[in-house]
Structure formats: structure tokens, C-alpha cells
Amino acid sequence: MNNHTSRYSFLTRPAGLARGNVTAEVTNAIRHAIVTLALPPGSAIDKSLICAELGVSRFPVSEALARLQIEGLVDIAPQRGSTVSLVRIADVREYMLIRKALESEALRVLIGAHDADLIAALHANMAAQREAAERDDAEAFHQIDIDFHDIIFRSMRFTKIKGIIDSARANLDRARRLIITPRRLALTIAEHQAIFDGILAQDQGQAIGAIRAHIDAVMVELFAFAREHPALFADGATLGSDSDSFPFG
Template identity: 35%
Template structure:
């Protein structure tokens, strides 16, 4: 494995294992550590400039989050995400998002509702600017605000874990033609239902949003696969010429 990870800055207020975990999580999300790639504790520790202990602790946490898989006598690998895995995650997340939004319709405060509405305006502005980084950042804040409005900490933790397992695909999905505008409209419908205190409508809006998100992600993955296959064929032709 090439030296691709930046050394950890030791001036963080967080425990070292958490800093290492976030660094590895981000490397997986951004594709620096690729699906199916073997995770070597010693090499990662050297790249990050830390001992093996925080790396080992971080890997265990990432396994619980679904980012890596530990295989007896074979080692640890960056998790591959199959279509079945995605289907299962969305199946569970759809049910939990529906519950969360329904609870938010019952418990949201005026301040939280106002914050959601401001975030929608911000996302709309970032879409016009084409600022994907800010879109993703604000989208995460939007969902976090709704989760906390449900007033169920255990539910927040479970949904966040499921969401994290798909974070590496977020930009791919949002970059799919028309998805950003559709997502913004779906969010508006969710906020409208929550604002009216309509638990049933909020739950249904969440379900539609998740169904559309899954559909778009699978379409984007298929398009990416075809694009990569086309590039590989083109490269092979040039090599044979």
C-alpha cells in the first residue's frame, strides 16, 4: 500500500483512537482505501504516525459500522458493498426514517422547524452554485436535525450508523442528473408534513425519499460501472493498437 494517508495531528481534543478512526473512515469514503483492499495495521500506523493500538481500536469500530470486514486467518479488508447490502440497509433505514419523521412531527420545536426551513434555503442556494461539498454538509445537518427532533436517542444512533455505511456513495448519488433538485423537493414535503404535525404524512414522505434515494444510488452505480467498463475497453484497444 502506498503512503496515501496524512500523518495524524496530535493537537486534537479527541481521543487518539477517534482521530484515527475518522481518518480511516474518510479514506474509505473518498476511495483512498478501496473496496476489497486489505487493511494492514503496521503500514497504516506508519502512515498516520501513531502506534498500532489506536489503529487496531479504530479498525474494530469501523467493523461495527460496516466499513471493514475481519476474516479469520485472512485479515481485514475494506468492505465491498453489494446490491444486496444496499437493499438491506435501505430496507431497514426506510422503516426507521419513517418512524423518526413521525416522531418529529409530534415533538419538533419551533426553533428546530425554523432551522430546517433555513437549511432548505441554503441547500437550494448551494445547488444553484454547484457547491457539492456544501450540499453534502448541509444535507447531513438537515437529517441530523430531524433525527434529534424525534426525541429518541437510541433511534438517532441506529439511523446514524446505517447512514454512515452509505456515506461513501453520497456524492455519487447526489451527482446523478436531476437528483439534487428531486431531493430538495422531497425534503420540502417532509418539512411541510412535520410543520403541520401530520405524523402519517411525515412518515410517508420519509419512505418516498428513501425509496427514491435507493433507486437513484443503484442507477448511479450502474452508470459508473458501465463508464469504467468503457474506459477499460478503450484502454485495452489502445494498448493492442
């Protein structure tokens, strides 16, 4: 592999590509690279180098980029090529507001009707969060963080609600990864523990207040980051310094 091709060495070459699923596998590989910020916002995408790295023709790569354009992860400009889309803070604001409402309702439904299996799953998840933070493994922590919230949603058995959350996840995950620091990991653990404490106490008000405070805290940090690094965001230059950018509380 030459030095130019190695620019994309972080891409995971699908094992045993089968006829009919090549485009899906290539899409997954590029999406993962974008969501994990291996391909950062605003970076140019070289289709030829991706083809060489993944060992595929141009067609599945072009199709994959078209699919990712629909998901809002890629911008395709005629005659100018493809780039990784910038994160839109306005979209993240809406996604987080949706999560705030849905997760508050999930806790209202859950508390008082949960079983020992859910408590055991949350106990194990909290332990895994602390272990990942101690290793400073941000990627593992991110996945465990996602599962913490999924455990709560799975308890509701409302597949449509989980589908709404999952559909917003790719761009939301990009934004959240931008602010992952050891300090944010420690704060997230404390915020998750406060939610869990409310569940254990069977106190709806405590748990709902904790989850709303958690989402508010993440948004405060994300707005601050966007103001400091506006070039990573499609609408970063439009952010003011006001505190009314998100319905806090």
C-alpha cells in the same frame, strides 16, 4: 514525504495525539477516509504508509483496522492484508427500510406538535442545501442532508431511535456518496422541500408520503448504480433488473 507515502496524503493527521486516545484518533481518520470514498471500496490498505502519514506506530493502526472490521468497513485476511470492504447492497436495503419506517413514524409524531424553533431550523437547513448545491459542494451538502433528517429525529427526543440510525450510517453514507451528482442534489432538495411542505401544512399524509418517496427514489438510483458498477459491491453481481428489490411505496 515521498511519492509512495503521498498515496495517503488525504488522511488528516490528528493534532496533539494524547496517550490513550491514539487508537481512537487513528480509527476516526481512517473511517472518515473510507466513508468519504477517499479510500474506495475494494482498495488495499498499506499499514506502513498509514503509519508514516499519521506519524504513529503500527499498533494503533492495527487496532483501528480491527475496530473498522467490526463496523463492516474493512476486511482483514490472514497473510493477505487488509482491504476496504465492498458495500453490501443487501445491508443498505435493510438500513433504508429501517429509516423509512422510523422517519415515517417520526413525522407522524412530530406534525401538529412542532414548535417555531423546528420550523426555523428546517428553513435554515433548506437554504443551506441550496447554497451548497449552487457551489457544487457535495461534501457540505451531504452533511447538511444528514442534519435535515436529524432535525426531525431530534424533535422526538428518542435517543435510542437516533442511535439505531447512527449505527447504520457509515456504510449507508458510503453508498449514498456513490450516487451524488448535481442531478441527485437537485432532486434531493426538491424531495426535502416536499417533506417540509407537508410539515408546514401540518399534513401527516403529505409529509409521510414525501419522505417515503424520497427514500424510494434514492434506492432506485442506488440499485441502478450497483447494476452498472457491480465491482464496488460485495453482492453487486447478484442484482437482477427486477423492480422488487425494495418495498417501494
